[in-house]
Amino acid sequence: MxxxxxxxxxxxxxxDICFDATPGESLSRVVISLKNTLERAVQRGDWPxxxxxxxxxxxxxxxxxxxxxxxxxxxxxxxxxREFVAxxxxxxxxxxxxxxxxGSQIVVIPVCYDAPYxxxxxxxxxxxxxxxxxxxxxxxxPDYLVHMLGFxxxxxxxxxxxxxxxxxxxxxxxxRVAAGSVGIGGAQTGIYPQSTPGGWQIIGRTPLSLFAPYRxxxxxxxxxxxxxxxxxxxxxFEAMKQSAANTSNPVKETT
Amino acid sequence: MLRILKAGLQTSIQDGGRSGWMQYGIAKxxxxxxxxxxxANSLLGNPPHHPCLEITLTGPDIEFGxxxxxxxxxxxxxxxxxxxxxxxxxxxxxKKGDHLAFGPLQSGARAYLALSAETVxxxxxxxxxxxxxTEFGGYCGRALRAGDEIRLRNCRREPPRQLSNDYQxxxxxxxxIRVIDGAEAEMFADTARELFYRTTYSVSAQSNxxxxxxxxxxxxxxxxxxxxxxxxxPGSVQIPPDGSPIISFVExxxxxxxxxxxxxxxxxxxxxxxxxxxxxxxxxxxxxxxxIRILRDKTxxxxxxxx
Numbered sequence: 001m002x003x004x005x006x007x008x009x010x011x012x013x014x015x016d017i018c019f020d021a022t023p024g025e026s027l028s029r030v031v032i033s034l035k036n037t038l039e040r041a042v043q044r045g046d047w048p049x050x051x052x053x054x055x056x057x058x059x060x061x062x063x064x065x066x067x068x069x070x071x072x073x074x075x076x077x078x079x080x081x082r083e084f085v086a087x088x089x090x091x092x093x094x095x096x097x098x099x100x101x102x103g104s105q106i107v108v109i110p111v112c113y114d115a116p117y118x119x120x121x122x123x124x125x126x127x128x129x130x131x132x133x134x135x136x137x138x139x140x141x142p143d144y145l146v147h148m149l150g151f152x153x154x155x156x157x158x159x160x161x162x163x164x165x166x167x168x169x170x171x172x173x174x175x176r177v178a179a180g181s182v183g184i185g186g187a188q189t190g191i192y193p194q195s196t197p198g199g200w201q202i203i204g205r206t207p208l209s210l211f212a213p214y215r216x217x218x219x220x221x222x223x224x225x226x227x228x229x230x231x232x233x234x235x236x237f238e239a240m241k242q243s244a245a246n247t248s249n250p251v252k253e254t255t
Numbered sequence: 256m257l258r259i260l261k262a263g264l265q266t267s268i269q270d271g272g273r274s275g276w277m278q279y280g281i282a283k284x285x286x287x288x289x290x291x292x293x294x295a296n297s298l299l300g301n302p303p304h305h306p307c308l309e310i311t312l313t314g315p316d317i318e319f320g321x322x323x324x325x326x327x328x329x330x331x332x333x334x335x336x337x338x339x340x341x342x343x344x345x346x347x348x349x350k351k352g353d354h355l356a357f358g359p360l361q362s363g364a365r366a367y368l369a370l371s372a373e374t375v376x377x378x379x380x381x382x383x384x385x386x387x388x389t390e391f392g393g394y395c396g397r398a399l400r401a402g403d404e405i406r407l408r409n410c411r412r413e414p415p416r417q418l419s420n421d422y423q424x425x426x427x428x429x430x431x432i433r434v435i436d437g438a439e440a441e442m443f444a445d446t447a448r449e450l451f452y453r454t455t456y457s458v459s460a461q462s463n464x465x466x467x468x469x470x471x472x473x474x475x476x477x478x479x480x481x482x483x484x485x486x487x488x489p490g491s492v493q494i495p496p497d498g499s500p501i502i503s504f505v506e507x508x509x510x511x512x513x514x515x516x517x518x519x520x521x522x523x524x525x526x527x528x529x530x531x532x533x534x535x536x537x538x539x540x541x542x543x544x545x546x547i548r549i550l551r552d553k554t555x556x557x558x559x560x561x562x
Contacts, residue, residue, distance in 0.1 A: 010438045011518035012546040014488045023483055035278070052277040054486030056510055061486025063277070066521065066547050067554060150280040150486075150510030153389050157484070157510070193280075194389055211280075213379045213391040219279055 003030060005085060007078055013051075014063040015078065017085055023057035025159065028147045030089075031055045032223045037088050038062070049077065055148050055223060057157070104224045106143055109191070109206050111182050111229045112237035113139075117205035120170075124184060124201050127167040135203065136231050138162045139182075143226035144189065154193040154211030154219045158227055161189045173199035180206045182229070204229075207240040256320030257370070259403040263315035263357060267385040268374060268393035268405075269367075271304025276380050277509045283489065284384045284392070284506050287464055288365050288528030290557060291329030291424060295369035297561035298326035298346045299413045306376075306383045308368040308399075312531060314357020315399065317368075319349050323410040324371040329424060330363030330529060344418040346371075363426035364531040371413045375406035388465050388506045422560055426529040429455075431537050433523050435546050437492055437515030439482070447474045451516055452538055456500065460532040464506040467527055469536070473498030479514050487511030490519035490527075492538075502527060520546040522553045 003021035010016045017034070021027045035055045042050050049068035054061040062081060069077045113121065113136045125132055144158035151157075161184065169185045174197060177183070181192045183200030192198055193210035210220045221227060232240070259266070269292065272285025286292035286309055293303040308315075314332050319325075326346045327334060334341045335356045341347055343366070349355070357366070376383050376394060385393025394405060440448065456471035474494050487493075491503040493513040502519060503511070504527060517538060519527065530536065541549070 008438055009435075009543065010486065010515075011488045011490050011521075012435055012543055012550070013490075013521050014486070016438065016485065018485075051274055054277045054509055056485040057483045059485040061488070063486075063488060067551055148510065149278060151484075151508045153280040153386075153391075155280050211389070213396075214377070218380075 003027065007082060008059075010061055013066050014061055015081060016059040016061050017081065018059045021058070023147070023159075025145055027058065028055075028145065028159075029224065031058070031060050034085065034088055035060050035223075038084065041084075054150065056150070057147055104222070104226065106226045106228055107221045108228050108230055109208060109220070110232040110236065110240060111140075111204040111206050112232050112234050113204040114234045114237075116234065117178075117181075117237065118203045120183075120201035121203050124165070124167055124203055127201075128164055130164065135165065138165050139184075139189065139203065140229045140231055143228050146221050146223050146225045146227060148223050149219060149221075152194055152196060153213075156190055156210070156221055156227065158188065158190055161187055163187075165189070167201055169199040170201065173197050177202060178205060180208065180210070182206060204231075205237070207237050256407055257374075257405045258318040258320060259315055259399045259401055259405075260318055260354070261316035262398065262400045262403075263310055264313035265309075265311040265387070266315045266399045267309050267387060267397075268306050268376065268399075269309040269384050270306040270382055272384050272505065273380040273382040277486070280509050281380060281386070281389075282465075282506045282509060284386050284464075285382065286365075286367065286384075286528070287505050288329055288367070288525045290525040291365070291528070292367040292369070293557060293561055294344070294418060294422070294424070295326045295328035295367040298328070298344070298416050298418065299324055299369050299371040301369060301371065303561055305369065306374050307370070310357060310366040310368060312360060312364055314360070314366065316357070317355045319353050319355070320351060320404075321372070321407060321410040322348075322350050322412060323407070324348050324413040324415075325355070326369045326416075328367050328369075328418070330366040330426070331361040332366055333358030333361065344423045346413050346416045348412055348415065360531075362428075363424070363529040364534075365528050370407065372407040372410040375408050386506060388463070418560070426526075428531075429535045429537070430526050430530075431539050432526060433520045433541050433546070433549065434492065434517035434538050435520055435541060435543055437517045439479075439514035440516055442479055442514055443494075443516055444475065444478065447476075448516065450474060451500070452540060455535050455537050458530045458532055458534045458536065459499075462504075462530070462532065464504055466504050466507055467502040467530060469500045469502070471499070474500070474516070476514070482512050482514060484510050484512040487515075488518075490521065490524050491515045492517040492519065520549060522546065522550040 052063035177198035185200035272283040456469035459468035
């Protein structure tokens with residue numbers, strides 16, 4: 001099914017292509033496919049005015065240079081984007097577009113759910129009425145879909161948290177959450193790539209680096225990859241933390 | 256070589272920033288006031304986005320380890336070279352062993368120290384800019400500290416040049432910032448929008464390169480629908496639940512979920528880099544065509560100056 005879309009100005013240097021459909025896997029496939037198609041067109045030199053493409057749950061943000069966009073084109077940028085989106089949607093059979101052949105991966109992320117790394121585990125158990133082992137079991141069960149990256153470098157927006165695990169964000173965010181902290185905030189779960197303030201309930205920590213600026217691919221996953229959390233002991237956590245190799249080679253399986 | 260004797264509040268390496276990485280969560284970054292940076296570089300014949308030192312509110316003391324030329328544009332500090340007073344907006348020859356000191360700040364918030372040399376540092380994502388919030392790029396991913404030494408290469412002397420008086424930058428502590436409607440402007444009640452444009456906001460001390468937080472009349476966000484997070488661009492004026500506007504800035508988050516009432520026009524975003532805590536700002540609404548026209552005019556004027 002092809003979702004209808006609208007264009008919306010996002011400041012004077014960006015347009016949002018917004019789809020009128022519920023966020024979810026099939027919509028994310030549409031947004032990411034469109035982003036990839038447009039990115040290839042930019043690489044071919046077709047859109048010299050475009051600067052950035054930012055996919056999100058329902059929108060693809062297209063940042064452009066407003067002065068370059070005013071150049072000899074006799075159709076406005078808005079109109080050209082509208083046509084491009086319509087043509088792309090018609091010519092590709094979303095939602096199973098080219099991206100699947102690109103091979104999305106399952107990225108396995110080891111997490112230690114033990115006390116020193118899980119300051120809010122007891123709060124989550126109390127809120128959900130579940131035992132710690134059940135929380136871990138439920139958190140490790142799904143293969144979470146990466147909808148997008150953003151917010152801070154390498155932060156993953158994941159879909160698929162079990163309803164039983166949902167619990168509210170903290171009323172007062174912590175000033176400093178350790179890098180690698182795995183948390184639950186409302187209906188979302190995720191990992192803090194950097195040590196930042198944060199309001200999620202922290203139930204574990206991964207020894208992997210989610211963002212390594214000088215690594216060949218500096219991030220741990222791409223949109224439409226899947227994330228699988230695997231429980232490890234604190235001994236394993238410390239061993240992995242100390243082994244330099246783990247930061248550059250997260251375990252990956254190709255689907 | 257360039258040795259930091261005293262660091263100042265936040266002295267960092269900045270250039271034109273990085274492009275194409277927002278989809279991974281990496282903001283463009285770069286100079287908070289790219290106009291001042293480009294003018295400083297132009298006085299030395301550097302490319303416009305050549306890496307500079309961005310100096311914030313309290314300046315550093317620097318010793319030079321080679322002969323070269325420097326130029327300082329942007330915020331006005333009381334500057335001395337070996338104890339002798341020097342001015343902004345001109346190329347100045349320095350010798351090995353010379354000592355540059357930034358005294359009290361007179362206007363603006365950020366000065367740019369351009370060097371007629373290359374800084375020897377590793378690029379990250381195609382830029383030498385320090386990403387202060389995430390700690391990568393620049394010099395060890397952080398603001399400079401006393402004792403740091405930055406290696407320089409191809410140090411050269413440039414004939415002294417000076418910006419004409421007409422173009423020397425002076426900053427108001429109460430600028431007017433032009434905005435267009437934000438992506439969610441129409442979601443806000445008319446009373447909230449009117450209040451926003453009627454209020455003189457003051458810049459909070461919690462502002463940084465990621466966002467400029469404003470204090471003043473809080474806006475009512477009670478009736479606003481919950482939003483799904485989407486791409487957030489620099490200049491966006493978000494209204495979080497407490498009603499106090501936050502302007503997304505050069506190191507801003509790339510995905511956001513608060514409604515955007517307004518958007519600082521691209522042409523005025525460089526002025527945000529000269530705001531300091533307790534400065535006051537008024538917002539003035541223009542339409543999209545006007546925003547583009549102002550950008551074209553300002554860009555043309557800057558190109559004339561730096562060519």
